[in-house]
Amino acid sequence: xxxxxxxxxxxxxxxxxxxxxxxxxxxxxxxxxxxxxxxxxxxxxxxxxxxxxxxxxxxxxxxxxxxxxxxxxxxxxxxxxxxxxxxxxxxxxxxxxxxxxxxxxxxxxxxxxxxxxxxxxxxxxxxxxxxxxxxxxxxxxxxxxxxxxxxxxxxxxxxxxxxxxxxxxxxxxxxxxxxxxxxxxxxxxxxxxxxxxxxxxxxxxxxxxxxxxxxxxxxxxxxxxxxxxxxxxxxxxxxxxxxxxxxxxxxxxxxxxxxxxxxxxxxxxxxxxxxxxxxxxxxxxxxxxxxxxxxxxxxx
Amino acid sequence: xxxxxxxxxxxxxxxxxxxxxxxxxxxxxxxxxxxxxxxxxxxxxxxxxxxxxxxxxxxxxxxxxxxxxxxxxxxxxxxxxxxxxxxxxxxxxxxxxxxxxxxxxxxxxxxxxxxxxxxxxxxxxxxxxxxxxxxxxxxxxxxxxxxxxxxxxxxxxxxxxxxxxxxxxxxxxxxxxxxxxxxxxxxxxxxxxxxxxxxxxxxxxxxxxxxxxxxxxxxxxxxxxxxxxxxxxxxxxxxxxxxxxxxxxxxxxxxxxxxxxxxxxxxxxxxxxxxxxxxxxxxxxxxxxxxxxxxxxxxxxxxxxxxxxxxxxxxxxxxxxxxxxxxxxxxxxxxxxxxxxxxxxxxxxxxxxxxxxxxxxxxxxxxxxxxxxxxxxxxxxxxxxxxxxxxxxxxxxxxxx
Numbered sequence: 001x002x003x004x005x006x007x008x009x010x011x012x013x014x015x016x017x018x019x020x021x022x023x024x025x026x027x028x029x030x031x032x033x034x035x036x037x038x039x040x041x042x043x044x045x046x047x048x049x050x051x052x053x054x055x056x057x058x059x060x061x062x063x064x065x066x067x068x069x070x071x072x073x074x075x076x077x078x079x080x081x082x083x084x085x086x087x088x089x090x091x092x093x094x095x096x097x098x099x100x101x102x103x104x105x106x107x108x109x110x111x112x113x114x115x116x117x118x119x120x121x122x123x124x125x126x127x128x129x130x131x132x133x134x135x136x137x138x139x140x141x142x143x144x145x146x147x148x149x150x151x152x153x154x155x156x157x158x159x160x161x162x163x164x165x166x167x168x169x170x171x172x173x174x175x176x177x178x179x180x181x182x183x184x185x186x187x188x189x190x191x192x193x194x195x196x197x198x199x200x201x202x203x204x205x206x207x208x209x210x211x212x213x214x215x216x217x218x219x220x221x222x223x224x225x226x227x228x229x230x231x232x233x234x235x236x237x238x239x240x241x242x243x244x245x246x247x248x249x250x251x252x253x254x255x256x257x258x259x260x261x262x263x264x265x266x267x268x269x270x271x272x273x274x275x276x277x278x279x280x281x282x283x284x285x286x287x288x289x290x291x292x293x294x295x296x297x298x299x300x
Numbered sequence: 301x302x303x304x305x306x307x308x309x310x311x312x313x314x315x316x317x318x319x320x321x322x323x324x325x326x327x328x329x330x331x332x333x334x335x336x337x338x339x340x341x342x343x344x345x346x347x348x349x350x351x352x353x354x355x356x357x358x359x360x361x362x363x364x365x366x367x368x369x370x371x372x373x374x375x376x377x378x379x380x381x382x383x384x385x386x387x388x389x390x391x392x393x394x395x396x397x398x399x400x401x402x403x404x405x406x407x408x409x410x411x412x413x414x415x416x417x418x419x420x421x422x423x424x425x426x427x428x429x430x431x432x433x434x435x436x437x438x439x440x441x442x443x444x445x446x447x448x449x450x451x452x453x454x455x456x457x458x459x460x461x462x463x464x465x466x467x468x469x470x471x472x473x474x475x476x477x478x479x480x481x482x483x484x485x486x487x488x489x490x491x492x493x494x495x496x497x498x499x500x501x502x503x504x505x506x507x508x509x510x511x512x513x514x515x516x517x518x519x520x521x522x523x524x525x526x527x528x529x530x531x532x533x534x535x536x537x538x539x540x541x542x543x544x545x546x547x548x549x550x551x552x553x554x555x556x557x558x559x560x561x562x563x564x565x566x567x568x569x570x571x572x573x574x575x576x577x578x579x580x581x582x583x584x585x586x587x588x589x590x591x592x593x594x595x596x597x598x599x600x601x602x603x604x605x606x607x608x609x610x611x612x613x614x615x616x617x618x619x620x621x622x623x624x625x626x627x628x629x630x631x632x633x634x635x636x637x638x639x640x641x642x643x644x645x646x647x648x649x650x651x652x653x654x655x656x657x658x659x660x661x662x663x664x665x666x667x668x669x670x671x672x673x674x675x676x677x678x679x680x681x682x683x684x685x686x687x688x689x690x691x692x693x694x695x696x697x698x699x700x701x
Contacts, residue, residue: 050514077514083507099306100515
C-alpha cells in the first residue's frame with residue numbers, strides 16, 4: 001500500500017519547468033531516498049507533495065487520499081532550510097510547533113522533555129533559540145519534526161551541519177522511526193547515508209525522474225562499467241579501459257562505454273596476466289549519481 | 301483549540317509579554333500625554349500673573365465698582381485697584397506693586413478708547429480679567445443674571461434634529477477627545493501593523509514559514525496573525541484608556557473642567573464601526589506588504605504608502621475644523637484610509653449625518669474584507685519567495701496561488 005503517490009506531476013515557475021512529469025510511489029513503512037543535484041526539482045517535488053505548491057498537472061495522493069488539513073497532523077517535515085523562531089525560548093518554540101500539529105500542552109511538555117533529554121538539550125530549553133549553536137538548532141529542528149509522532153516523515157538533508165556523533169544520533173533515530181513503521185522520505189546529498197539507510201531511491205535531475213527503484217537493482221543495472229582485479233603482475237594498457245585505479249590492494253579498471261567485462265578478462269588472459277581475483281564491480285551510489293547527472297545513465 | 305487560535309495566541313504572547321511592549325508600547329503614549337498636559341499647564345501658568353492691576357477712572361463708570369465673576373481654573377483672580385490719578389498709578393507701577401494700569405478717559409463711553417500702561421509685556425489673563433471687570437461694571441445697572449451671562453458668554457449646544465446627539469461649544473475638552481482617541485488608535489494601528497509585517501517577514505527570513513505551512517493552512521496562518529496582532533493593538537488601547545481614565549476619575553472633583561468630559565454614543569459608535577475595521581484594514585495591508593517583500597527594511601519603505609493617506613486629515617486640520625461638513629471633509633470621510641482620522645476629527649466639531657457614518661463604516665468593512673483577501677493571496681504567493689519581491693501584477697494574475 002502506498003503512503004505517497006505522485007502521478008505525472010508538472011510544476012513550472014515562469015518559463016522554467018521545475019518538475020516535469022514526475023511519478024513515483026512511496027510504500028507505507030519504507031525508507032526511500034530522494035536524490036538529485038542542486039536545482040534538480042527535489043524540493044519542488046516535496047512541496048507539491050505537501051500541498052505547498054499546486055501542480056499544473058498530475059495528481060498527488062498522500063496517506064490514502066488527497067492532502068487535507070487533518071493529514072498535516074500526521075506528517076513531519078524538516079525542510080533543508082531550517083526554521084525556528086529565534087527570539088523565543090526553545091521549549092516555547094517546541095510547544096508552539098507541537099500545538100500546531102494538534103498536540104495538547106501536557107503531551108508537548110512530556111514529549112519535548114524526553115527528546116530534549118535524548119539530544120542533551122535539557123539544560124538549554126529555556127534559552128532563546130538564537131543563543132543555541134547551529135548543531136543544537138539542528139537537533140531542535142529534528143525534535144520539532146518528530147514531536148507529534150508522524151506517520152510520514154519527510155526530511156530534507158537531515159545530516160547537514162551535524163558532527164559525526166549527532167549524525168549517528170539522527171541516523172539511529174530515523175532507523176528507529178523506520179522500525180516503528182513510519183514512512184520516511186530522505187532527501188540527501190550524502191550518498192553513503194542514503195546507501196546505508198534506504199532500500200529504494202528516486203533520482204531526479206532537471207525536473208525528471210532519472211532513476212527509480214530498489215537500490216540493489218539499480219546498482220546491478222549500472223554494474224559492468226568497471227572491474228576489480230587482484231594480481232601481482234602489472235596491468236598494461238588495454239583496449240576498452242578508460243582508467244586504471246589502484247584501490248586497497250586491488251586494481252579497478254574503469255571501462256569505456258560499450259566495453260563488456262568479458263572482453264577485458266579475455267585480454268588479460270591473452271596477455272598471460274596471473275589473476276588472483278576478477279570481479280565485476282558494483283558501482284557505489286556516488287558513482288551512479290555522477291554518471292546519471294553527467295548523462296551517462298539509464299533513464300528510468 | 302483551533303490552530304488559528306494557537307497562531308493568534310502565539311502572536312499575542314510573543315509581543316505582549318515582553319519588556320519592550322511594556323516600555324515602548326504601553327507607557328509611551330501615556331507618557332507623551334502626561335508631557336503634553338504638563339506643557340499645556342506650564343504654558344498656561346506662564347500666562348498668569350497675579351500682581352494687581354490698577355486703573356484711573358475719569359469716566360465715572362467705575363465708581364463703587366463691583367467684582368467680575370471669578371475666572372475659571374486654571375486662571376487665578378487678579379486684584380484690581382483704583383487710583384485717584386495717573387501719577388499715583390505710575391508710582392505704584394514703578395514700585396512693582398501693580399503690573400499695569402488702565403486709564404479710562406471721560407469720553408470712554410463715546411469713543412471706547414482706553415489706555416493701558418505697563419513696564420513688562422502684559423499677559424492675556426490679567427488683560428481678560430480687566431475687560432470682564434469693566435464689562436461687569438458697565439452692566440451694573442442691568443439685571444445681575446443678565447450681566448453675569450453676558451460676561452460669561454453663551455454655551456452653544458449643537459443638537460441633531462432627532463435630539464439624540466448634541467455637542468457643547470463650552471466643553472472644549474470634548475472636541476479634543478475624539479481627535480486624541482483617533483491619534484492613539486492610529487498609533488496602535490501602526491504598531492500592530494508593524495508587528496504583523498515583522499512577523500510575516502521574520503518567518504520568511506528565518507525560514508520558519510515552510511515548517512508552519514505544513515501544519516496550518518496559509519489562510520489560518522494569516523487570519524490567526526491578524527487576530528493575534530489586532531488583539532495586541534487593542535490591549536494597548538485598553539491599557540492606555542486605563543492610564544487616562546483613572547487619573548480623570550481621581551481628579552474629577554478637584555478640576556471642574558474634567559467633569560464636563562464625556563464620550564458620546566457617536567464617538568463610541570465611530571470607535572467600534574469605523575476605527576475597528578480600519579484597524580483590520582491596516583493590519584491586513586501590512587501583512588500583505590510583509591508577504592510581498594523579502595526583508596523587513598524593504599517593508600518599512602512600503603509602509604509609507606499606507607501611512608501617508610492616513611495622516612492626511614491631520615495635515616488638513618485647519619480646513620476640517622473650519623468647515624467640518626465641507627465636501628472635502630465628506631470626501632475624506634468616505635475614502636478608507638483617510639476616513640478614521642477625518643471622522644473622529646469631525647466628531648468633536650459637528651453632528652455627523654447618520655448616512656455618512658453608515659457609508660464610511662460600510663466602505664471600511666468592505667475594504668477590510670478585500671484587504672484580508674489580498675493579504676491571504678499575497679501570503680500564499682509570497683510566503684516562500686526568498687530574496688525576491690512579489691510584484692503587484694502577480695497578486696492579481698489569474699493563476700493558482
